[in-house]
Amino acid sequence: MLIAIEAPSGAALEFVLLFAVVLLGPVIVERAGIPGIIGLLLGGFAIGPHGIGWVEAGNRTIPELGQLGLLYLMFVAGLELDMAVLRAHKREALTFGVLTFAIPFGGGVLVGASQHWALPASLLLGSLLASHTLILYPAVRDAGLGGNPAVASAVGATVLTDTLALVVLAGVAGSESGSGSTTSVLVEVAIGLAVLGLGSIFVLPRVARLALGMWGGDRAARFLVAVVSFLVMAVVAEVFGIEGIVGAFFAGIALNPLVPNESPSMERLDFFGNAVFIPVFLVSVGLLLDPSVMFTASTMGLAGLICVACLGGKAIAAFVGVPLLRFTPSEAGVIFVLTTPQAAATLAATLVGYDIGLFSTSLVNAVLVLILVSIVVSTLLSGPTTRRVPVPEAGASAIGEHVMLACTPDGPSVLARWVAERLSGPDVGIVEVVVVHEEGQRPVSHAELEALERDVFRGGLDGSIRPVVDVTVAAAVAHAVATSSPSAVVVDGLAGPADGDWSALERLAAGTPVLLVGGPGDGRPRGVELVQEGATELLDQVVVQELATRLGRRHSRSRTGASGGADPGQVAVVATSTWPMSGEDDTAGGETTIRAIVPASSLVGGVADGAGGR
Amino acid sequence: MTHSSTRRASPTRRRLLGLTALAALAVAVASVGLAGCSSDSTSAGRRFRPAEDGVLTVATAYIPAPAFWMPNFQTYAGFEAGLAYALADRLDLAEVRVVQVPFADIVAGDLGGADLAISTLTPTAEREDHLDFTSAYVDAPPAVLVRDGTTASDAQDLKDLRWGVVEVSTLTEVVRDRIRPEAEPVELADRTAELDALARGRVDAVLLDLPVAQGIATSSPSTYDVAGQLSGSEHLAVALPAGSPNLEAVDSAVRALRSNGTVDRLANRWLGGTGGKVRLIRVAD
Structure with a gap:
């Protein structure tokens, strides 16, 4: 025989099939206006044992990769929760959270009871119907409703529903898998949840910050710190007999303040999540899809019941909010659309229920029908409901949402980085470092920029860095501001008259606080002194108070008069409404000064009780 | 551009965390308590209907089979025998009856009237013409x-x-x-x-x-x-007559026994440990 051509087999073939589905599944169904998640589930079915059969029933590779994807999915779900919205609308969010959890939960338990299932199976079904995934939030936000209080309540409620759903999962799975008495399992799960809670509040953020301080300048290391974090928390959860996904979710909540939603780190996490891990999980779930089970009267009947329990429960919760939380009926419609889609937490709980033998194949297939129905129904209703809600006036943005830090090619000073970190931290915002220089100066090389990036973002800061060149330094800063619309600008040691005409920046940054950092000090200040300059009542203005709070925390004190005279090691934050670029030198008194130029628009009213930057 | 602020709000955050923790604990306690109080150990889905009330009838080909099926007075001991008893317990059946059926008959779909067969059976396309297989109870590369x-x-x-x-x-x-x-x-x-x-x-x-x-x-x-x-995706599974209405119930029970550590305990007792402890020798696929 001259050649021996064999049918392909082995790991390479499995990966080809897997990633072909990941690539083509969403593309094909999105052409029909169906969300990509459905394409991945159907693709998994197509190549699986109940479809063409290219992936056999005993295949371990795809399900095990899917397990990693499941942990990743729940980690990202925790990471993307909008804690700022929850804080800003806590009463409405918590009240609505309880409603939108409890009503579908009760419905699910009733469905289980009506089928004479074991109570753990009924409880788990209830919990998976009670959670939801904010698949349509980007569309609602793009329609201008991100600042609507009802929408914000639904977004904030997700923190509660997902957490409670996973707590039920932890309890039920613990009781099913644990070998001890009910009391011992209860104690074990309670201790485990306490360890996870305390770990995610006190330990993991500190450890992650330490790790980022050491390796955060390296993009890959930054990503891996996140991956290791959720895997460690998953292992900790399993030590206490709790499903790993609960630990991964808590890890997401723990790192939530360290990974801004718009940051490059989140972009990388999203990239790997959306390109590899999460689609692989969805394909692995699709392998369980079995038409011979799904398209039977009993499965479709069950699917009908859980669709009614879920969609009905979510609808009741949304419309109970009309009298209780003073939502309008139109807003209730949008809330229903937001809280109906079942995806991440539902799939996670379903797969865990299947793996521990609590859910049968027919129930898994019925839940897949629910996922399809919930996504399609909410997608179809999304347009008509959002159009009926009036768009509120432009939402307020948070000071620290997007801080621009303009510096020389030598990089930002320690003080300027500190200021940027203090401004962006509370809003979980990003810091955009802009290295500015005049035309004719030696350009910053790629290697220098990378070195600077590693140095600046080694610690808690997250963001990007770019060079900007213009005829003068002042023009370069103005150019940078014009192209990114930052929420605050920090200008580090550049604000002298020799740096050019600053009037363009004054005009472009109108409405944005600009902090000019200068003076001999170049370390983290020991204290902050708020100075009122001139006759204005700036110290009473909310934005000024906010700046002082962020920069000084509880250690700032106020004095009236010109800058100068602060104690050694203290920084004077000089609030002013006028631009000081006329040649005066703030450092004349030898004092380190942060001159905060407060936007005129903010002097009229206070600060909206708005959400943060996430 | 107007500005808003997010207060550090430590007291608020603490209250929120406290509330959430309380709610979480209450739900966990209720779930575990309710789940633990439940006397019914079957999963969601169809109930198991045995050929003989209260009895799980199991077919196997080789008795005695060292470490798998070893007669022990009126009962049997071994890895697969232990699995059969654990399945019966999971399916709420008080008794296990074992029938010996030739291997060729089992793979041809004749279980001798038994509810299921546990006999180091590896699912293959040919066998699936006559039998329904559950998910794996143990990997068998x-x-x-x-x-x-x-x-x-x-x-x-x-x-x-x-x-x-x-x-x-x-x-x-x-x-x-x-x-x-x-x-x-x-x-x-x-x-x-x-x-x-x-x-x-x-x-x-x-x-x-x-x-x-x-x-x-x-x-x-x-x-x-x-x-x-060697690397391989082969596994052993429980077999049921083709079209058996009990497949879902047995399949869920097998997954539960893998998940709750029963299968690992049996492997440690009778096989000297789980397969993961055996060295992998890399050879070409």
Whole structure:
């Protein structure tokens, strides 16, 4: 025989099939206006044992990769929760959270009871119907409703529903898998949840910050710190007999303040999540899809019941909010659309229920029908409901949402980085470092920029860095501001008259606080002194108070008069409404000064009780 | 652009965390309490309906089978026997009755009236014409059984061994196509002949399903040893008559027994440990 051509087999073939589905599944169904998640589930079915059969029933590779994807999915779900919205609308969010959890939960338990299932199976079904995934939030936000209080309540409620759903999962799975008495399992799960809670509040953020301080300048290391974090928390959860996904979710909540939603780190996490891990999980779930089970009267009947329990429960919760939380009926419609889609937490709980033998194949297939129905129904209703809600006036943005830090090619000073970190931290915002220089100066090389990036973002800061060149330094800063619309600008040691005409920046940054950092000090200040300059009542203005709070925390004190005279090691934050670029030198008194130029628009009213930057 | 602020709000945050923690704890306590109080241990889905009320009737081919089915007064002991009792318990059945059925009959779909068969059965397309299989209760990749004292740690070591094969076994292809021994494998009549040839030194190694190899080595530790396992996605599963309405219930019960550690405990007791403890020898697919 001259050649021996064999049918392909082995790991390479499995990966080809897997990633072909990941690539083509969403593309094909999105052409029909169906969300990509459905394409991945159907693709998994197509190549699986109940479809063409290219992936056999005993295949371990795809399900095990899917397990990693499941942990990743729940980690990202925790990471993307909008804690700022929850804080800003806590009463409405918590009240609505309880409603939108409890009503579908009760419905699910009733469905289980009506089928004479074991109570753990009924409880788990209830919990998976009670959670939801904010698949349509980007569309609602793009329609201008991100600042609507009802929408914000639904977004904030997700923190509660997902957490409670996973707590039920932890309890039920613990009781099913644990070998001890009910009391011992209860104690074990309670201790485990306490360890996870305390770990995610006190330990993991500190450890992650330490790790980022050491390796955060390296993009890959930054990503891996996140991956290791959720895997460690998953292992900790399993030590206490709790499903790993609960630990991964808590890890997401723990790192939530360290990974801004718009940051490059989140972009990388999203990239790997959306390109590899999460689609692989969805394909692995699709392998369980079995038409011979799904398209039977009993499965479709069950699917009908859980669709009614879920969609009905979510609808009741949304419309109970009309009298209780003073939502309008139109807003209730949008809330229903937001809280109906079942995806991440539902799939996670379903797969865990299947793996521990609590859910049968027919129930898994019925839940897949629910996922399809919930996504399609909410997608179809999304347009008509959002159009009926009036768009509120432009939402307020948070000071620290997007801080621009303009510096020389030598990089930002320690003080300027500190200021940027203090401004962006509370809003979980990003810091955009802009290295500015005049035309004719030696350009910053790629290697220098990378070195600077590693140095600046080694610690808690997250963001990007770019060079900007213009005829003068002042023009370069103005150019940078014009192209990114930052929420605050920090200008580090550049604000002298020799740096050019600053009037363009004054005009472009109108409405944005600009902090000019200068003076001999170049370390983290020991204290902050708020100075009122001139006759204005700036110290009473909310934005000024906010700046002082962020920069000084509880250690700032106020004095009236010109800058100068602060104690050694203290920084004077000089609030002013006028631009000081006329040649005066703030450092004349030898004092380190942060001159905060407060936007005129903010002097009229206070600060909206708005959400943060996430 | 207007500005808003997010207060650090430590007291608010603490209250929120406290509230959430309280709610979480309450839900956890309620869930575990309710789940634990439940006397019904069956999953969601169809209930198991045995051929004989209160009895799980299990078919198996080989009795005694060392480490798998060993008569012990009125009952049986071993890895698969333990699995049968655990399944009965999970399915709320008080008794297990064992019937011996020839292997050829089982794979042809005749379980001798039993509810299910547990008999080191590997699902294949041909067998699925006559049987329905649950998900795996144990992985069963090919494993290298050698005489105690023989070592083999890589592909070249495997090539250098004298192999014994049973012509009708699917594992023979693995020996010929993946291991590709230097010497022509010795053809033997059946597994008994394989083990005999191995014990007498006529061959150096035979290839078996991993749990089977582990069971033999554990039963006769001074004679046999498992040198390693090859990569593979084969597994052992419980078989039911094709179209059995009990498939979902048994399948869920098998998954539960894997998940709650029952299968691992049985493997540790009868097979000398789970398959993960056996060295992986990398050979080409």
